[in-house]
Amino acid sequence: MAQAMRPQMMGARVSRVEDPRLLSGQARFLDDIQVPGMLEVAFVRSPHAAARIRGIHTEKAVQYPGVHAVLTHQECSVLLWERDTYKVGQPVLANGEVCYVGQPVVAIVAENRYVAEDAAELVVVEYEPVTPVLDMRESILEQPRRVHPEAENVFFHKKYATPGFDEAFAKAPHHLTASFRTNRQTAVSMEPRGTAAMVDAASGRVTVYASTQSPHRMREDISHLMEIPEHLVRVIVPEVGGGFGMKANCYPEDIVVVAAALKYKKPVKWVSDRMESLETDVHARDDIHDVEVAFDGDGKIIAIRDHLMADGGAYPAYPFSGAVGETSLASRVLTGPYDIPHLATEIHCTYSNKTPLGAYRGVWGPIASFIQEGVVDRVARHLGLDSAEVRRRNMIRPGQFPYRNAAGMVYDEGSYLQSMEEALTLIGYEGFRARQAKLREEGRYLGIGISVFVEPTAMASSEAGSVGYESCTIRIEPSGKVTAALGLGPSGQGHETTMAQIIADQLGVRFEDIVILHGDTDSAPFGGGTGGSRSGPIGGGAALVAGRQMRERLVKYAASLLEAGEEDIELGNGQAWVAGVPDRSIAIRTIAETAYTNVRKIPEGLPIGLELTARYLPKRPVTFSNGTHIAEVEVDIHTGVVEVTRYAVVNDCGTLINPTIVEGQIHGGVAQGIGSAILEALHYDEDGQLVTTSLLDYLLPESTDVPRIDVRHLETPSEGEGGIKGMGEGSLIAAPAAIVNAISDALTPFDGMVDTLPVTPPMVLQMVSGGRTR
Amino acid sequence: MAAVEDRISIQLQVNGRQHQVEVAPRWTLADVLRHQIGLTGTHIGCEQGVCGACTVLLDGEPVRSCLMFAVQAQGHHVTTVEGVTPETGLSPLQESFRDHHALQCGYCTPGMLLTAQALLDRNPTADEGAVREALTGNLCRCTGYQFIVDAVLAARDQGRDE
Numbered sequence: 001m002a003q004a005m006r007p008q009m010m011g012a013r014v015s016r017v018e019d020p021r022l023l024s025g026q027a028r029f030l031d032d033i034q035v036p037g038m039l040e041v042a043f044v045r046s047p048h049a050a051a052r053i054r055g056i057h058t059e060k061a062v063q064y065p066g067v068h069a070v071l072t073h074q075e076c077s078v079l080l081w082e083r084d085t086y087k088v089g090q091p092v093l094a095n096g097e098v099c100y101v102g103q104p105v106v107a108i109v110a111e112n113r114y115v116a117e118d119a120a121e122l123v124v125v126e127y128e129p130v131t132p133v134l135d136m137r138e139s140i141l142e143q144p145r146r147v148h149p150e151a152e153n154v155f156f157h158k159k160y161a162t163p164g165f166d167e168a169f170a171k172a173p174h175h176l177t178a179s180f181r182t183n184r185q186t187a188v189s190m191e192p193r194g195t196a197a198m199v200d201a202a203s204g205r206v207t208v209y210a211s212t213q214s215p216h217r218m219r220e221d222i223s224h225l226m227e228i229p230e231h232l233v234r235v236i237v238p239e240v241g242g243g244f245g246m247k248a249n250c251y252p253e254d255i256v257v258v259a260a261a262l263k264y265k266k267p268v269k270w271v272s273d274r275m276e277s278l279e280t281d282v283h284a285r286d287d288i289h290d291v292e293v294a295f296d297g298d299g300k301i302i303a304i305r306d307h308l309m310a311d312g313g314a315y316p317a318y319p320f321s322g323a324v325g326e327t328s329l330a331s332r333v334l335t336g337p338y339d340i341p342h343l344a345t346e347i348h349c350t351y352s353n354k355t356p357l358g359a360y361r362g363v364w365g366p367i368a369s370f371i372q373e374g375v376v377d378r379v380a381r382h383l384g385l386d387s388a389e390v391r392r393r394n395m396i397r398p399g400q401f402p403y404r405n406a407a408g409m410v411y412d413e414g415s416y417l418q419s420m421e422e423a424l425t426l427i428g429y430e431g432f433r434a435r436q437a438k439l440r441e442e443g444r445y446l447g448i449g450i451s452v453f454v455e456p457t458a459m460a461s462s463e464a465g466s467v468g469y470e471s472c473t474i475r476i477e478p479s480g481k482v483t484a485a486l487g488l489g490p491s492g493q494g495h496e497t498t499m500a501q502i503i504a505d506q507l508g509v510r511f512e513d514i515v516i517l518h519g520d521t522d523s524a525p526f527g528g529g530t531g532g533s534r535s536g537p538i539g540g541g542a543a544l545v546a547g548r549q550m551r552e553r554l555v556k557y558a559a560s561l562l563e564a565g566e567e568d569i570e571l572g573n574g575q576a577w578v579a580g581v582p583d584r585s586i587a588i589r590t591i592a593e594t595a596y597t598n599v600r601k602i603p604e605g606l607p608i609g610l611e612l613t614a615r616y617l618p619k620r621p622v623t624f625s626n627g628t629h630i631a632e633v634e635v636d637i638h639t640g641v642v643e644v645t646r647y648a649v650v651n652d653c654g655t656l657i658n659p660t661i662v663e664g665q666i667h668g669g670v671a672q673g674i675g676s677a678i679l680e681a682l683h684y685d686e687d688g689q690l691v692t693t694s695l696l697d698y699l700l701p702e703s704t705d706v707p708r709i710d711v712r713h714l715e716t717p718s719e720g721e722g723g724i725k726g727m728g729e730g731s732l733i734a735a736p737a738a739i740v741n742a743i744s745d746a747l748t749p750f751d752g753m754v755d756t757l758p759v760t761p762p763m764v765l766q767m768v769s770g771g772r773t774r
Numbered sequence: 775m776a777a778v779e780d781r782i783s784i785q786l787q788v789n790g791r792q793h794q795v796e797v798a799p800r801w802t803l804a805d806v807l808r809h810q811i812g813l814t815g816t817h818i819g820c821e822q823g824v825c826g827a828c829t830v831l832l833d834g835e836p837v838r839s840c841l842m843f844a845v846q847a848q849g850h851h852v853t854t855v856e857g858v859t860p861e862t863g864l865s866p867l868q869e870s871f872r873d874h875h876a877l878q879c880g881y882c883t884p885g886m887l888l889t890a891q892a893l894l895d896r897n898p899t900a901d902e903g904a905v906r907e908a909l910t911g912n913l914c915r916c917t918g919y920q921f922i923v924d925a926v927l928a929a930r931d932q933g934r935d936e
């Protein structure tokens with residue numbers, strides 16, 4: 001079976017099958033779903049960070065022409081509650097109190113959104129404001145009060161230390177401390193969240209259209225929270241205009257929309273506007289790390305102690321809190337690609353009167369990288385060493401894999417040192433210092449920043465993956481064409497293309513003859529969905545396993561129909577033939593016809609038809625991608641404005657399925673990293689009002705903010721199916737650290753080191769004026 | 775229960791066709807294109823005039839259809855992404871977007887295409903700087919822009935060769 005060993009589509013730069021519909025305006029996103037009689041929802045949301053509700057008056061709204069119904073907690077009292085994990089849960093419509101600005105209080109169901117919003121303005125809610133809890137460090141101390149009287153503010157606490165930590169730390173010749181702060185950011189998918197629901201009168205089933213990353217998880221959540229058996233819920237995920245982790249949750253609005261559709265037996269839809277999305281999409285990255293580092297005179301880091309704190313917002317996002325995800329994972333990968341023997345961590349996750357914290361691409365990663373790479377640069381500066389050299393001295397060596405880090409995480413093989421050396425060459429690190437020195441004399445401040453990253457992917461339990469496996473159903477139709485279905489929930493990653501590439505190689509059918517279905521719980525086999533960079537390695541692995549099993553079946557058919565040995569059968573281009581005798585061939589279409597209609601000819605032991613489902617659970621609980629980003633920046637010390645001028649990436653995500661798609665993911669992640677590093681911050685004022693509620697206040701990178709990105713690939717295969725590693729998050733994990741290290745490097749004459757994400761022009765100016773003058 | 779809102783009848787010229795639609799004066803052009811005329815290729819990303827997802831051409835110039843009332847578009851030629859798509863296949867610019875992987879989720883794409891098309895019509899020799907400048911009003915969260923810029927530049931070169 002030589003043919004099977006020679007994949008043609010895997011690794012090829014195939015154009016995406018998704019593109020034509022998206023380019024021509026024919027793709028169907030959530031708000032494009034419109035059925036006769038469909039009602040639309042607008043929410044009355046809390047204007048207070050914290051208040052008791054003394055009364056809700058909906059009479060005028062109920063009477064407003066075009067309004068179909070008004071719902072309060074009384075009509076819809078579902079609680080988003082992960083009972084086993086947390087003591088509190090968010091009522092989908094506020095029950096007697098509000099705990100963050102933007103919290104849904106009343107839902108108006110009307111003939112269209114304009115009318116619903118008019119009526120929303122007529123609702124009067126009597127609030128009695130109470131002091132909001134806004135400061136993470138105070139909240140840990142239960143100050144100024146408990147957010148929820150029934151629960152301590154700290155809802156997650158964990159301590160860890162390697163044996164002998166204290167002694168190792170104390171004995172080290174050098175120490176430094178630093179406090180790192182990441183400010184709240186959020187995913188800002190260009191398509192906002194949205195949900196539509198309708199009841200099928202005949203079956204009584206409810207069909208929910210949801211802009212989500214995980215169709216089966218959404219079905220589970222709806223079923224579980226609303227007590228509807230799963231077989232009566234169908235979730236369909238239409239085209240999704242970006243998710244980035246933010247669409248991995250079940251939100252209050254999802255439940256309200258479903259409840260309204262069930263209650264009023266009408267199709268109901270809600271689509272978020274941008275203000276709602278900035279206020280109520282899960283936030284991320286609200287973390288503080290108080291770090292102490294012990295190292296020797298060569299720059300070898302011996303021990304890191306980190307107190308990790310995260311502000312989880314008012315409620316645990318359902319069904320997982322981003323605060324726990326960010327801190328607990330950061331604490332386990334804090335040593336990054338470095339061989340640091342000792343680690344001690346303490347984690348506090350607290351409630352506050354802010355929007356719940358959830359996932360945003362990279363989750364823990366951008367924070368941990370910011371700290372780990374910031375630590376390395378601080379050690380280098382402290383000792384007057386080159387920061388690349390300090391990285392070399394600390395890096396895990398090729399002979400050390402599988403490597404168990406100080407937190408007990410096991411890294412599979414990677415190309416850590418090689419990726420850095422190649423990235424240094426790519427950016428021209430040697431020549432840079434001379435250029436930097438020369439321009440500095442002219443009053444121009446250039447800087448270079450290195451970020452070597454590890455990216456744990458395909459984790460058995462990631463934010464979107466309710467389960468550690470994925471499933472793939474393959475059906476070769478009687479025509480010989482292929483329909484395959486997976487439980488993934490893509491939002492731009494091109495899974496219809498990459499999964500078809502994988503299957504085409506296995507079945508020997510033409511890529512064009514494969515259709516990939518996803519996102520409909522009626523057709524897709526149960527799976528975890530998309531998130532945590534699991535779709536490539538686990539989804540792709542499932543496609544590979546299913547493809548292989550189907551291939552075996554095709555080979556059996558061909559061998560029997562061509563009267564040859566199975567070992568002599570080759571497949572390709574829609575045909576099966578006897579190796580070396582291309583004339584003795586049979587079309588896969590003919591095999592399919594046989595399998596479905598000429599059942600007497602089916603070889604013994606094979607079932608009728610060509611359809612099977614395979615599930616794939618990787619043996620390793622996680623596989624690590626890695627790579628190095630190097631950013632070059634220029635800082636204007638008079639305005640504080642930072643320009644990212646050059647950017648190099650060497651990326652290793654194992655075996656590539658489609659290099660072009662991988663590069664697209666990297667570019668996008670770097671752009672988001674630029675946003676994370678210098679632009680994007682959600683800002684609350686002292687009353688707990690979110691003041692960044694438009695895209696004029698919350699700044700996303702524009703086309704002129706992102707430089708050309710030079711990308712090279714290394715391929716260190718995983719031990720899993722196909723050697724595939726995940727890669728959706730690594731670029732955003734690495735980029736902020738590279739950029740802020742470059743800013744710190746540029747500001748070396750002023751002694752400054754960036755300790756806050758994002759670093760804004762006023763902060764840069766302060767670093768310039770606060771430092772010593774040259 | 776019907777809304778009391780007054781509706782007026784207007785004529786809109788969209789993609790070369792006349793449409794007679796009943797609209798409330800406050801309905802945006804984006805909403806009317808999407809929900810009254812059924813051209814859902816025009817997307818809404820912010821309704822704040824910032825993201826550019828709703829970009830359409832008004833007499834060949836890019837405008838934000840979320841900031842315009844439908845009534846204001848009377849007497850003008852509106853072009854949406856559906857209008858720049860050939861009956862079969864894709865336009866050269868659309869092909870170039872596909873060849874260069876200039877889209878991921880595709881939500882920003884219609885707006886990008888229209889802004890880029892208007893740029894190339896106006897300035898067939900636009901360089902990378904001009905392309906990036908023209909696209910600053912169109913936010914893309916997925917691609918990091920590089921492949922979009924490449925696609926526009928390649929379409930430009932192709933236009934030159936023809």
Ligand code: FES
Nearest residue numbers: 819820821826840
């Ligand atoms: S929707 Fe019009 S600019 Fe964003």
Ligand code: FES
Nearest residue numbers: 878882914915916
């Ligand atoms: S492709 Fe997703 S926003 Fe541009």
